[in-house]
Amino acid sequence: MVGEEIEQVEAFVYLGQEVRLRRDHSKEINRRIQSGWNVFRKYKDFLTSRSVLMRWKRKLFDQCVLPAMLYGSETWSLTKSARKRLATAQRRMERRMAGVRLIDKRTNEWLRGVTKVKDIDEAARRRKWNFAWKMANGSPEKWYNRLEEWRPPVKRPLGRPRTRWSDDLTKTLGSKRWRHRARQEARGRWINMGCDNM
Numbered sequence: 131m132v133g134e135e136i137e138q139v140e141a142f143v144y145l146g147q148e149v150r151l152r153r154d155h156s157k158e159i160n161r162r163i164q165s166g167w168n169v170f171r172k173y174k175d176f177l178t179s180r181s182v183l184m185r186w187k188r189k190l191f192d193q194c195v196l197p198a199m200l201y202g203s204e205t206w207s208l209t210k211s212a213r214k215r216l217a218t219a220q221r222r223m224e225r226r227m228a229g230v231r232l233i234d235k236r237t238n239e240w241l242r243g244v245t246k247v248k249d250i251d252e253a254a255r256r257r258k259w260n261f262a263w264k265m266a267n268g269s270p271e272k273w274y275n276r277l278e279e280w281r282p283p284v285k286r287p288l289g290r291p292r293t294r295w296s297d298d299l300t301k302t303l304g305s306k307r308w309r310h311r312a313r314q315e316a317r318g319r320w321i322n323m324g325c326d327n328m
Contacts, residue, residue: 155206163219166199170223177227184245187227191247195223203254204261207293213251220250252325255298259324262299266312299324 141148141157148158170177173194177187199216206212221238224245230236242249265275278295299308302324312320 155208155212158202158206159212159215162199162201162203163215165201166195166219166223169195169198170226177223178229180229184227188245188247191223191227191245196248196250196253199250200254200257204257205295206254206258207295207297208254209293213254216250216254220247255325256321258298259321260317262296262308262324263312263315263317263320266309 148161173190176182176190199219221241224241224247225231225236227247228236228241228244230241265272265278268275270276270279296306296308300306303311305311315323
């Protein structure tokens with residue numbers, strides 16, 4: 131890159147996020163879920179206490195646990211199964227906060243009505259769309275812009291194509307010109323546009 135040779139490895143951790151040669155975010159998502167549980171366990175006495183008001187639990191969850199689970203999510207190409215794994219982990223934590231068990235047969239809607247925490251899927255989408263807006267309105271010389279525009283000199287393999295980072299943006303907008311559209315929109319409107327079409 132830029133005239134320098136870079137050693138090729140299968141995977142490495144950079145700034146707390148696992149980067150893999152093969153575009154597979156499942157291991158990184160597992161690491162993030164584990165990080166979320168580590169933070170949850172750190173504050174377990176507070177988050178599972180029946181004497182603490184839910185609004186204080188919610189505030190701690192949204193400010194500590196959720197960011198630990200979503201660190202680096204701006205760069206993920208989330209598949210349906212990855213979204214489901216993140217949502218399942220969040221619901222398990224919410225059940226612990228609400229003091230209910232799976233056998234109590236409470237619905238997810240009831241659980242969210244009690245905890246009122248931010249939805250992890252929507253939070254991940256908001257982060258991604260915010261980053262996309264920043265990319266579109268930032269300098270084209272930034273490394274992330276150069277990397278996103280780079281096209282490898284090989285064809286995509288046969289079969290079902292893997293999910294690209296920009297597929298979510300192009301599907302929601304109905305156009306591959308998401309950068310042009312992002313430059314025309316205010317940041318808040320752009321982010322809401324991405325989350326309204328979930």
